[in-house]
Amino acid sequence: MKRITAALLAMVMAMVSLQGCYGKMALTRKVYQVNGEVGDKYLRSLVTWVFIIVPVYGIAALVDFVLFNTIEFWSGHNPVAQGEKDFQYSENGDTFKVHAQKSGETLRYTFNRYHGDTYLDTLTIDWNVKTGNSVAALREGDNVTQFQAMRGKGGVKVTSSAPAALNGGAQMTALYQ
Numbered sequence: 001m002k003r004i005t006a007a008l009l010a011m012v013m014a015m016v017s018l019q020g021c022y023g024k025m026a027l028t029r030k031v032y033q034v035n036g037e038v039g040d041k042y043l044r045s046l047v048t049w050v051f052i053i054v055p056v057y058g059i060a061a062l063v064d065f066v067l068f069n070t071i072e073f074w075s076g077h078n079p080v081a082q083g084e085k086d087f088q089y090s091e092n093g094d095t096f097k098v099h100a101q102k103s104g105e106t107l108r109y110t111f112n113r114y115h116g117d118t119y120l121d122t123l124t125i126d127w128n129v130k131t132g133n134s135v136a137a138l139r140e141g142d143n144v145t146q147f148q149a150m151r152g153k154g155g156v157k158v159t160s161s162a163p164a165a166l167n168g169g170a171q172m173t174a175l176y177q
Contacts, residue, residue, distance in 0.1 A: 026080035027068060028060045094120070105130045 035051060038044040051057050064080075072078035088097045097112045111123040120140070127134040136147040148159045 024072065024078050024080075025061070025064045025069065026078050026084075027064045028057065030080065031056055031060045 031051065035044060035047050038047050068078055068080050084102075085100045086098065087100075088095060090096070093115060095114045097114070099110045101108045101110075105128055107125075107127045107129060109123075109125045109127070111125075113120045113122070122139045123136060124139075125134055125136040132151040134147075134149045136149075138145045138147070146161045150159075
């Protein structure tokens with residue numbers, strides 16, 4: 001009888017504390033993202049099966065639902081998703097899928113640009129909020145152009161290297177005051 005009473009009490013407490021608790025499921029999404037980053041489709045399929053058989057997805061979903069989404073419900077912040085945000089916007093027929101992530105004093109923005117369903121390029125910006133300096137890389141196919149912005153006494157010095165600059169080509173520098 002004590003076991004039944006304890007089980008009923010636990011269920012009632014869970015129902016009261018978890019009501020309306022539909023959160024970001026950030027831990028489960030991160031596990032899914034790890035699986036999605038496996039390059040080979042056969043290996044990715046194998047990892048998916050392992051994650052299902054070993055119950056990585058199930059445990060992540062349970063921990064998300066019971067712990068992290070409950071914390072998010074009551075506090076408004078999910079500790080796993082804290083510091084990350086995904087959004088998208090469209091302009092002139094192009095769609096930009098943006099991933100923003102904060103780690104310590106660094107903000108990283110990754111912009112993936114599409115025209116319709118066609119992938120065009122990726123721009124990654126790392127910005128140090130303390131120093132104000134930033135580094136960016138624009139990847140268009142196999143070509144990568146790097147940018148660096150450094151704050152100084154006279155303004156902001158921006159250095160850009162075209163793909164040829166990586167092979168000893170020219171480098172452009174500008175000073176913005």
